[in-house]
Amino acid sequence: MELLFVSIMSADQWLGVELRHFAALEAVARTRSFGRAARELGYTQSAVSQQIAQLERIVGQRLFDRPGGPRRVEPTEAGLLLLGHADAIVARLDAARADMAALAEGAAGTLRVGIYQSVGARLLPALVRRFREQWPLVGVRVREESSATDLLRLLEHGELDLTFADLPLPEGPFEWAEILQDPYVLLVSARSELAKLDAAPPLREVAKLPLIGRRTTDEPDRFLAGRVPELNVVFRTDDNGTLGALVAEDLGAAIEPRLVVDPRDPAVKMLPFGSRIPPRTLVLAWHRDRYRAQAAEAFVALAREVATA
Numbered sequence: 001m002e003l004l005f006v007s008i009m010s011a012d013q014w015l016g017v018e019l020r021h022f023a024a025l026e027a028v029a030r031t032r033s034f035g036r037a038a039r040e041l042g043y044t045q046s047a048v049s050q051q052i053a054q055l056e057r058i059v060g061q062r063l064f065d066r067p068g069g070p071r072r073v074e075p076t077e078a079g080l081l082l083l084g085h086a087d088a089i090v091a092r093l094d095a096a097r098a099d100m101a102a103l104a105e106g107a108a109g110t111l112r113v114g115i116y117q118s119v120g121a122r123l124l125p126a127l128v129r130r131f132r133e134q135w136p137l138v139g140v141r142v143r144e145e146s147s148a149t150d151l152l153r154l155l156e157h158g159e160l161d162l163t164f165a166d167l168p169l170p171e172g173p174f175e176w177a178e179i180l181q182d183p184y185v186l187l188v189s190a191r192s193e194l195a196k197l198d199a200a201p202p203l204r205e206v207a208k209l210p211l212i213g214r215r216t217t218d219e220p221d222r223f224l225a226g227r228v229p230e231l232n233v234v235f236r237t238d239d240n241g242t243l244g245a246l247v248a249e250d251l252g253a254a255i256e257p258r259l260v261v262d263p264r265d266p267a268v269k270m271l272p273f274g275s276r277i278p279p280r281t282l283v284l285a286w287h288r289d290r291y292r293a294q295a296a297e298a299f300v301a302l303a304r305e306v307a308t309a
Contacts, residue, residue, distance in 0.1 A: 016058050019093065022086035024051040028064065029083050032072035055082075095158035095290050110139040111295055114151035114163030117240045118260040119282070120144055127306045131299055138295045146238040147216045155287055161296050166219075167281040176283040177300050180307040182257040183279040184220055185270040187243075189250035192269075200271040203228045210234040210252040212243050220255050220277050244268060282307070 027037035028048065038045040056063050063079035075083060111131075115124060120142070128140050143160060145151050149170065151163040156172055169176060186200035200206060207228040213221065215236045224231060234252050237243050240260055247254050248267035257280050261270055284300050286292055 013058050013060075017055065019090065021051050021055040021058075022090050024048050025055060025063065025079070025083060025086050026090065028052060028073060029075045029079065032074065034073060091156045091158070092289075095156070095287055097158060109137075109293075109295075110141050111293075111299060112141045112143065112159065112161045113299070114143050114145065114154060114160045114165075116144065116146060116148065116151070116164065117238075118257065119164045121240070121262070122259050123303065123306055126309075127299075127303055130302050130306065134302070135295050135298060140299075149216075152285065155285060158287070158290065161290075161293075162284050162286050162299060165283055165285050166217075167283055169283075169285060173288050174285045175288040176285040177304070178281055178283050179300075179303050180259070180282040181279045182259045182282050184255055184273050184277040185258050185261065186273065187247050187254040187256050187261055188269055188271060189248055189253075190267050190269050192250050192253075194253070194271065195269040197271055200273045200276075203276060206253075206255070207231050212237065212246050212252040212254040214238055219280065223277060 023041060024037065024043075027040050028034055031037050031040065034048050034052075035045050038048045041048065043051075052063060059078070059082060061078035061082075062076055063082060065074045065076060067073070124142065128142075131138075131140060143151070143154065145154075148163075148165045151160065152165060152170065152172060152174065154160045155163045155174070164179070165176070167176075167178075186194075186206060188194040194201070203224065207224070207230070209232060211231055211233045213231070213233040213236045215238050221231060221233075235246065237246075243254055243256070243260075244262070244265065244267075246252055248265070255273075255277070258270065259282070261268065263270070284303055286296065
């Protein structure tokens with residue numbers, strides 16, 4: 001009976017957890033500072049400290065190591081464990097708020113779409129034009145990020161309705177529709193001797209070339225690992241303009257999805273790999289538990305049409 005009573009008391013304590021506690025937990029863990037977290041949340045530093053202290057009393061665990069001075073605050077093992085649950089709870093609340101707003105707007109309102117550079121340059125203009133013709137009352141607000149991880153986090157929190165991404169998606173509340181199979185090409189300078197070729201040379205020869213790589217993706221490096229000697233990557237960038245300019249000046253070659261490359265650029269040439277490197281699969285993803293408006297479904301269908309035109 002005594003053990004049961006203690007268990008009930010412990011469960012009652014957890015009912016004191018509030019969303020503001022989780023918001024403070026997430027902000028402090030991300031910024032590694034009570035002061036920076038307070039500025040983000042619009043609180044005083046003492047208020048954030050009090051919220052974390054209340055949360056620690058409720059859960060019965062220390063959530064942060066506080067070294068003092070200029071050193072960063074670090075979450076404990078218990079803090080990291082609780083943060084995973086807190087982030088999911090806050091994400092569902094954000095998604096619920098977005099759902100209510102979308103429901104209230106009905107056939108009007110705004111469709112929020114996440115993109116990265118290659119999609120923005122090659123697919124988005126025609127896609128948005130056609131969408132506006134068919135859905136004149138629905139605005140399209142675009143959010144560009146260099147990392148698909150950032151876009152998917154925004155999607156999970158209800159800050160985006162749809163986002164472009166590459167398969168495989170990380171674990172999360174996501175569903176998706178395939179938009180395009182985008183083959184990889186070897187991008188070389190038009191002045192290079194390689195530009196005389198009709199296709200990319202064997203992968204072992206490609207691995208010896210000075211290569212311009214990406215910082216925020218591990219493809220195609222991950223696929224090539226173990227199949228060829230270590231790649232000779234001399235520079236990494238996530239800016240398409242920088243990558244294209246370096247290749248154009250013959251400072252390196254690049255293994256890139258074809259959609260990234262402007263086919264009208266005379267300074268570079270694309271050499272196809274054929275089936276030697278699997279294509280990337282470009283998708284539009286959405287939150288599987290959120291209300292999905294007809295406008296969002298129409299956007300996905302139009303994206304497929306534009307991508308295959």
